[in-house]
Amino acid sequence: MVKNSPISVIPQEEKRGSVEFQVFNFTNKIERLTSHLELHRRDYLSQRGLRKILGKRQRLLVYLSKKNRVRYRELIGQLGIREPKTG
Structure with a gap:
């Protein structure tokens, strides 16, 4: 199995x-599973x-986008996640 280095965008104090930490953690798991598959x-x-x-x-990102749009945009920008299409 190929080991990818996890993204270290979120500081340890978080x-x-x-x-944000949960989305970051899920993103790392997704990358590992993708390389495994x-x-x-x-x-x-x-x-x-x-x-x-x-x-x-996705559910966490929807929650964050409703609660705090600025933090949501920062997070998807840092992690390189595409914004879902609406409508």
């Missing part, structure tokens, strides 16, 4: 329960786990 294309259980994590991250 609260682990904050939405490139090697193991038929690992359907990992595919399911990836879809679940993507959904959790």
